[in-house]
Structure formats: structure tokens, C-alpha cells
Amino acid sequence: MSHKPVFILGIESSCDDTSAAVSRDSVILSNVTAGQEIHRLYGGVVPELASRAHQQNIVPVVDAALHKAGIGIAELDGIAFTRGPGLMGSLLVGISFAKAVALARNIPLMEVNHMQAHILAHFIEEEGRENPSFPMLCLTVSGGHTQLVVLRSMFDLEVIGETTDDAAGEAFDKAAKILGLPYPGGPLIDKHAQTGNPGAFPFPHPKVAGLDFSFSGFKTSILYFIQNQEKKDPGFVHDHLADLCASIQANIVSILLDKLEAASIQTGIRTIAIAGGVSANSGLRKSLAQRAAVLGWKVFIPKFEYCTDNAAMIAVTGYHKFLKGEFAPQSISPAARYQIAPRS
Ligand code: KG4
Numbered sequence: 622m623s624h625k626p627v628f629i630l631g632i633e634s635s636c637d638d639t640s641a642a643v644s645r646d647s648v649i650l651s652n653v654t655a656g657q658e659i660h661r662l663y664g665g666v667v668p669e670l671a672s673r674a675h676q677q678n679i680v681p682v683v684d685a686a687l688h689k690a691g692i693g694i695a696e697l698d699g700i701a702f703t704r705g706p707g708l709m710g711s712l713l714v715g716i717s718f719a720k721a722v723a724l725a726r727n728i729p730l731m732e733v734n735h736m737q738a739h740i741l742a743h744f745i746e747e748e749g750r751e752n753p754s755f756p757m758l759c760l761t762v763s764g765g766h767t768q769l770v771v772l773r774s775m776f777d778l779e780v781i782g783e784t785t786d787d788a789a790g791e792a793f794d795k796a797a798k799i800l801g802l803p804y805p806g807g808p809l810i811d812k813h814a815q816t817g818n819p820g821a822f823p824f825p826h827p828k829v830a831g832l833d834f835s836f837s838g839f840k841t842s843i844l845y846f847i848q849n850q851e852k853k854d855p856g857f858v859h860d861h862l863a864d865l866c867a868s869i870q871a872n873i874v875s876i877l878l879d880k881l882e883a884a885s886i887q888t889g890i891r892t893i894a895i896a897g898g899v900s901a902n903s904g905l906r907k908s909l910a911q912r913a914a915v916l917g918w919k920v921f922i923p924k925f926e927y928c929t930d931n932a933a934m935i936a937v938t939g940y941h942k943f944l945k946g947e948f949a950p951q952s953i954s955p956a957a958r959y960q961i962a963p964r965s
């Protein structure tokens with residue numbers, strides 16, 4: 622039996638990327654993102670500037686996504702948007718736009734949790750890629766979050782571990798800042814680490830009970846180590862940049878994977894996924910694949926374009942809400958601190 626395909630427009634505007642995507646059922650037809658270079662000047666995202674840039678970008682980005690997908694706005698069956706977590710002023714731009722389209726076209730509106738969408742990006746249909754089965758265990762690692770999430774179905778989630786201070790992406794970005802690298806430093810640490818020795822500078826592993834994480838002590842230890850070395854040799858960072866990046870990356874990756882392994886043992890789940898911006902990290906991807914081979918895990922690593930913020934993941938999550946008939950009212954407001962699920 623053939624069915625009429627469902628076209629969804631997804632909108633993502635939680636932080637500093639304005640993104641729009643069009644899906645046909647679980648297939649992504651287009652995924653267009655405009656980044657915001659302006660924040661580099663300030664060493665971090667400036668909320669006011671982000672909101673203004675979203676306002677400038679949203680119409681051209683949506684236009685490009687529809688054009689690339691080869692469909693008109695009249696063919697859309699629904700519109701999905703990021704409700705949170707994120708920056709209030711940024712979220713407001715996406716949500717207002719989505720509401721206006723839904724009202725004008727008289728189509729349903731689906732609200733999406735950004736972190737859940739990072740995980741559900743694994744359910745984007747692509748040739749040669751299989752969907753994960755349930756139960757699955759996902760390590761979500763982004764600029765604002767680090768969590769271990771058990772999924773019993775697409776919409777039955779449980780958080781079994783999380784960071785008590787900084788997120789993994791923040792640890793990368795703050796370490797990069799100490800090394801004098803521009804924001805966001807995560808991808809630059811990854812780049813320099815390629816030619817460095819991960820065992821050159823052994824940084825301490827935090828001792829955190831259970832399945833929780835902590836990265837703030839690690840950041841402080843890097844700061845003191847660099848300050849001490851630079852006192853003796855002002856060219857230290859410059860001369861050892863690759864080794865420093867490789868050692869920092871190896872440390873963050875092993876902190877993450879040790880907890881993931883503990884979570885797998887505790888839950889007995891061996892269908893393992895990673896999601897979020899830091900899942901683009903080549904060291905994490907490589908080490909995860911190595912551990913999976915040893916431990917007999919079935920692993921799911923997102924395609925690069927679906928690791929960092931994108932609207933494809935919003936569209937596909939919205940599609941599954943559309944199928945369930947879970948629609949948001951016009952009165953819905955953003956949720957800057959939107960929890961993905963209750964903490965067990
Ligand atoms: O998911 P995301 O794009 O935005 C949030 O929802 O926060 O994640 C952004 C984070 C930043 O901290 C960035 O430095 C980090 O992901 N990131 C990386 C890499 N690519 C992005 N960290 C390490 N290695 C990478 N290749």
C-alpha cells in the first residue's frame with residue numbers, strides 16, 4: 622500500500638546557527654544552515670547579536686531549503702521548530718516564524734526538544750544506513766549538555782547520567798581558549814590533535830561517582846599547567862600545540878567513554894549511539910569504534926552534517942510527532958531550559 626508522503630519544514634535557531642530543512646517522511650531533501658561569524662570577535666556567543674542575525678537569516682535560509690527540496694510552501698504538511706533548550710532571544714525568532722507559517726498555511730505545528738532531536742537524527746533514513754533498535758543508550762555531547770540517555774522508544778527517554786558542571790563541548794572550548802585558539806575551539810583542538818601525541822601530557826581523570834561527569838577540575842588543571850610551563854618557557858604552547866591538543870582530546874574522550882562503558886554494563890544495553898556537536902570529534906569517533914569492537918557493541922555515529930546544530934534533526938523529530946498527532950498550540954512559548962527527560 623502506498624501512502625501520500627508527508628513534507629515537514631524544520632526550523633532550528635537555538636544558538637548561533639540558523640537552519641532550515643525539508644523532509645519527505647524520514648528522508649531529508651534539504652538542510653541549509655547559516656552560521657554566525659560575528660561571535661568569533663567576542664570569544665563566545667553574544668545572545669543579542671545571535672538573535673538579530675537569526676532575524677536576518679531566517680527568511681533566506683527557509684527559502685533556500687524549500688528551493689533545494691524542490692517544493693513550494695503550499696505543499697508542506699507541517700512545521701517543526703526547536704522550542705528549547707537554548708537562548709531565549711534566538712529561540713523566539715524560530716518559534717515566531719514557525720507559528721506564522723502554520724497559521725498562514727493552516728498546517729500543524731510540532732515543538733521539538735533540541736537535545737532529543739540530536740539523538741533522533743539517528744532515525745534519518747539514508748541509503749546504506751540502518752536505524753538503531755531499542756533499547757538504545759546514547760551519549761549526548763554538545764556545547765551545553767553532556768548526558769547518558771536510555772531510549773526505550775523514540776519518545777520514552779530516561780537520563781541516567783549527566784555533567785555536574787561544564788559540558789564536554791565547553792571543556793573543549795575552554796581548553797582551546799587557554800591555548801589561545803579562537804571560539805569555538807573544539808574543532809580546532811580536533812584539527813591540531815591529528816599530528817600530536819595523545820600521551821605527551823597526562824592530565825588527571827576526575828573521580829565522580831556513578832554515571833555523572835565533571836569537567837571543571839580538568840579545565841583548572843590545564844590552566845595551572847600551562848601557566849607554570851609558560852613561566853619557564855614563554856614559547857611552550859606554541860612549540861607543543863599539537864601534543865597539548867592531542868592530550869586534552871584524549872583525556873576528554875576517555876572520560877566520556879569510561880562512563881559510557883559503565884552505563885552499558887549497568888543497563889545491559891549494547892546498542893550505543895553518540896549525538897551532539899562533540900560527536901563530530903574524530904578522536905571520539907575513532908575511540909568509540911575501537912571500544913565497540915572490543916566490547917561487542919553495535920554503534921551508531923551520526924554523519925558529520927547531523928552532528929552539530931542542524932534543522933534536519935528537527936524535521937525528522939517533527940515528522941514522528943506529526944505521525945503521533947502531537948501538535949503544539951499557537952500559544953506555545955520557548956523553553957530556554959527544556960529538560961529532555963526526568964533524571965532517574
Ligand atoms: O550541538 P552543538 O552544535 O551546539 C549545541 O547544542 O551546544 O555543539 C557545539 C559544541 C561546541 O562546544 C563545539 O566546540 C563542539 O560542539 N564541537 C567539537 C567538534 N565540533 C564541534 N568539539 C570537539 N571536536 C570537534 N570536531
Ligand code: ZN
Pocket residue numbers: 735739763764897898929930
Ligand atoms: Zn546542539
